[in-house]
Structure formats: structure tokens, C-alpha cells
Amino acid sequence: MKRMYKFIVICSVLVCSSSCNYLEVVPDNIATIDHAFSDRYTAESFLGNCYWYMPSSANPNASPAYMGSGEFMHQRAMLQTSMLIARGAQTAANHQINMWGGGNGGKKLWDGINNCNVFLANIHKVMDLTDAERKRWIAEVEFLKAYYHFFLLRYYGPIHTVDSYMDVSEDTDVVRQERQTVDECFEYIVGILDRLAEEKSLPTTISNPREELGRITLPVVMAVRAKVLVTWASPLFNGNTDYANFKDSEGRPFFNQQVRPELWNRAADACREAIDICHNAGHALYMANDVVNNFVLSDDSKIQMAYRSAVSLRFNHEVIWTNTQSLVNGTYQDYMIPHLRQVSQGVTSGWYSPTINVAEMFYTENGVPISEDTNFDYEGRFERMSNSSSWKTYNIADGGETAKLNYYRENRFYASLGFDRGKWYNFVGHNDWEKSDQNAPTIQARYNEYSSMYNPNNYSSTGYFAKKLVSVNSGFTEQHRFAAEAYGYPEMRLSDLYLLYAEALNESKSGPDAEVYQWIDLVRDRAGLRTVEESWRLYSKNPNKPSTKVGMREIIQHERNIELALESENYWDARRWKTAIRDYNRSLKGWNVLRQEAIEYYEVQTLFNQKFSHKDYFAPVPEYEIINNPKLVQNPGW
Structure with missing residues (x-):
């Protein structure tokens, strides 16, 4: 018989059917301390209170x-x-x-x-x-x-x-x-x-x-x-x-x-x-060969699904710590996935919208930043381009017209972001969507199309969608039904730890060496990329960048921003690196999503001018706490 922790959210996953129901449990108040520890049951309840x-x-x-x-x-x-x-x-x-x-x-x-x-x-x-x-x-x-x-x-x-x-x-x-x-x-x-x-x-x-x-x-x-x-x-x-x-x-x-x-x-x-x-406990990166199914997938799609599975697949071996106090349930996934066909209108909203800034951050298919790649048209990245040559139609629809920014990018780009004329593959589909990545539905996000706005509060304001955070086992199983498989938030993954190690090694040595490269290259290999040294030597305008401590620091920081994109890590990383003063004074950008024609839709819009000053590195101590406790000193600038 399954023992459920009635008050403990750590045990919030009760699997009693194939759909796996998640419980959100808040601990009851306990009248007295003596009663709280009178027996195992009440003490266990108090344990749950600590986790809450x-x-x-x-x-x-x-x-x-x-x-x-x-x-x-x-x-x-x-x-x-x-x-x-x-x-x-x-x-x-x-x-x-x-x-x-x-x-x-x-x-x-x-x-x-x-x-x-x-x-x-x-x-x-x-x-x-x-x-x-x-x-x-x-x-x-x-x-x-x-x-x-x-x-x-x-x-x-x-x-x-x-x-x-x-x-x-x-x-x-x-x-x-x-x-x-x-x-x-x-x-x-x-x-x-x-x-x-x-x-x-x-x-x-x-x-x-x-x-x-x-x-x-x-x-x-x-x-x-x-x-x-x-x-x-x-x-x-x-x-x-x-x-x-x-x-x-x-x-x-x-x-x-x-x-x-x-x-x-x-x-x-x-x-x-x-x-x-972690290795001794069985934790390992979730790799393409871990993606086991009977569907027809390209090698790229297997890499993409492995990367997505590392975040959203329940019980996967890459996640070191699952935060079951924070469930990514159907409500949240509804906010990330667009309508994927005409009849699905009204089912999902897709209004948690990654910015163009995030799209620009990912590497090219050559494993270097778009501004450094000698083969990438960086100046023309916002121009339109049709997929007339049928380039990787599991990523972009055959003949689909979209921005150059969306072409020739690394697999983590396509695993993380949905976009107009891009494909969206999940293991769960409708009308055989899941049988092959070539059958995956196409996002059509221009105004009046099925993936665009259907009411004033439900649309992507940037033209991008957070594919990475939608479970690989969620999907449209019927014409009017979006079935989401909830998952516990991955508080820490093994790739995060590898990159922390690469960073610490780089900072503790006089310059980068094979040991530093090893741990970042393991993460890049899962993404289908060449090693850092090879990628920069072959494709970067700055081929010697990985050979210096400062250059490698920038590469490791960029790699973390990509690998952990949309997972809340950038907020903490940019602060601890003290790069937020540079990174967060910028224009947050999106496409002109309320336009119907491609020539108008693909005009870059400034949605908000983000500002950041030195005081923002830390939150203020609440004013009333300062009043109640005169010993507290307020953070500078607040």
C-alpha cells in the first residue's frame, strides 16, 4: 500500500493512473509543540511544514x-x-x-x-x-x-x-x-x-x-x-x-x-x-540515445527531445533535485504552448513569451555566438527568408517564411523556442503528429492565424513560445483538448553542476586547460556541438578566445545562459557575476505580432526598455522591517 505524506509536499506525486495526478498539499496548523511531536505521524506532518x-x-x-x-x-x-x-x-x-x-x-x-x-x-x-x-x-x-x-x-x-x-x-x-x-x-x-x-x-x-x-x-x-x-x-x-x-x-x-x-x-x-x-548515485546527462520510442525522428530531433526531457520528463536521471513545491502543471504549460491548429483555438494561450533577446543568445549550428560566426549573416538576421530549399523541415516548415534569425541555429534553440513557421514536436499528438518529426504541426503566429491572438489577453507578445518548459509528454490528444503532464520543477540539473565546475576550475587556474574544457564540452556534446576549441578555431571571428582566462570566462557564462535558459538561473548568475549592470540595461524586443503580412510581422519592436542600477543587485529589506528593527541597515540605494 502506498504511503502518502498527507502534509508533506515532498511526496506530492501520487501515481495512481497513467496520467499521474499531482497533489498540492499545505500543512495543517498544529496546536502545540508537544502535540506536534507526540508521535511519528504528527512529527511527519511537521517535517512537511518545513518543506512547505x-x-x-x-x-x-x-x-x-x-x-x-x-x-x-x-x-x-x-x-x-x-x-x-x-x-x-x-x-x-x-x-x-x-x-x-x-x-x-x-x-x-x-x-x-x-x-x-x-x-x-x-x-x-x-x-x-x-x-x-x-x-x-x-x-x-x-x-x-x-x-x-x-x-x-x-x-x-x-x-x-x-x-x-x-x-x-x-x-x-x-x-x-x-x-x-x-x-x-x-x-x-x-x-x-x-x-x-x-x-x-x-x-x-x-x-x-x-x-x-x-x-x-x-x-x-x-x-x-x-x-x-x-x-x-x-x-x-x-x-x-x-x-x-x-x-x-x-x-x-x-x-x-x-x-x-x-x-x-x-x-x-x-x-x-x-x-x-551524483555519478555514483546514477545521475547522468540525458542523452539522445536515452530517447526511446517507436517514432521516426531525425538525429537533431532526438538531441532536441533529450534536452527537453532533461527538464520536463518525470524521474529523469539528469535532475539532481526536483522541487515538488513548484509544479509545472497544465495551467503553466497552457501559458507557454501556442495553438497548433485551427480547432485548438481557445484551448491554450502561449502568453509567457521569450524575447528576441533570448533568441539571439543561442549559438549558431556551428556552436559559436551569432555575432562571432563567420558564416552567419548577423547584420541581416532580422530579414525574412523562405525555406525554399527544404532545410531541416522538422525545424522550419517546408516553404515557410520566417526571420533569418531562426535559421541555422543550434539544437537547443529549436528545443527551447517555438516561433512562427517553426515546428513543434511532442511525444503526444493528434492525427499522428507524434509518429514522425516531419508530421509535427507548424506554428502560424501572424495576426488572425491560429497560433496568434484570439483575445486581448491570450497571445505571445514577442512571437516566441517557451517550448522548453512544456512537457515532452503534453499535447493535443483531441481536437479541443490539451492534456498536460505536470512535472516538478528541476531545481538543479547535472549540466548546471558541470558548468559550475568548469567555471570554478577556470577561475582557480592561471588559464584554461583540458580539465576546464572537458566539463563544458560534455554539455556541448549533448547539444550536438563540437568542442569549444574546435568551434572557435573553425568558425569564430575570435579564434583564440578559448585560450585566455577572460575569454573562457565569457564562453562559460554564455554557455550557462544558453543551457539554463528560461530556468530562472540567469537572474542569479548575472547578479553573482556582476554583469547585470551591463546585461539588463537594454531594450527587450519582439516581433510586430499584431500584423498579418510577413513583411510587417517581421519588424522588430521594442516592448520595454529594461533598466538596472547597482541597487538592484539585491532586493530591499521591507520598509516596515527596518522600522520594527532599528538594528537593521537598509541595502544601499533603497
């Missing part, structure tokens, strides 16, 4: 990173909270996605941390637990406490660490805490994760993922520890002189003012340890 505070990464109204980077746009009538952040609407008085005090879509992570401390202080009272179970639960909650601290640290900058339960009756001076230096915060978080790595109280794998998907494992701990250390070593937190005058009450700068190269060494070691643990 996990930020919902796939919810644009609850995750600052989802649309906060400007990867997505949508029409003004449907503004999501994270889009308000990208549009510069964040203020201390009206905090969007408030993770400090809760509100405007944000969970109060300090409550989550406090509940974790309550659990840790009382779990010893439960008598009907085995020692192994108790140790596992303690390790899970210790990890959650560390992760909630890490989230707050990335979002707000210096915080105060809370290692023990604070009762509501505590003296005001005890409750009112001063912010600590970022080094002290990172040391605290890493200290917890180091201890969990040494104790090994967590399983390396989930034995029954259909019931326990999302629970913390040893690979999760190791991978997150690696990401924490890479973040600490990055320019935002390591020797950031922009914050030289941001000091505590004793005059200490919150940010260390000298770059500490040894942090990159620690990060590289942690990445390697995490990779070894």
Missing part, C-alpha cells in the same frame, strides 16, 4: 527569478509579480515577492527557518522512530534551514543567521538581530552542508520516487553546497568594493574588500566531490 517553505521556482508570482531577468515578456494586462521586478517596480515600501516578511507572492522564509529549528529541538521526543529515520529527518531539515538562509542571502545580501528556535515570548533585544557579514553568513551555511556531507545520514537515491520525489538526498546536499561555494567565490560576494561603505554598527564592511582566490579552490573541490557523488 521551499520557494516556488516555477511560479512567476512567487519567484523573483522566473521573469525578473527579462527572459520573458507578456502583455501589460497580465503582469506577473516577477515581471514587475524586471520592470523596475520593486520598492522597500511595496516589496514584490517579499521573502523576508512574506507577502506579494513571497513566503516568509524566517518562519520557515524558525520551524526548522523547532523541529530540530523537539524531534528527539518522538519515540516511534527508528534511529535511521530520525537521522534522515534531522538531516533533511538541517539542509532546508541552510537553503532558506542561502536564498535570503542571494536575494537580500547580508542577513543574520538563526541557529535556534526563537519563541514569541523572547525579549525584544533577542529577537532584533543585526545583519552579519556575507562571509559569516556563507561560513554558517557551508558549515551545515559540510556536516551533512560528512555524516551521510541521507540516502544517495530515492528508492521510491513516485512517493518520495523531492526529498533531500546526499547528491542534493553536495550539489547545493557546490553552488553555494561558487556563489561565495563570485564577484558579487568576493571582494566587492562597490559596497565598501556598507557597514555594520561596528564599522565592519558587510562585504569583504579583498578578493580571496582560495574561495574558487574550495568551490572547485566541492563541485568535483558533488559530481562524483
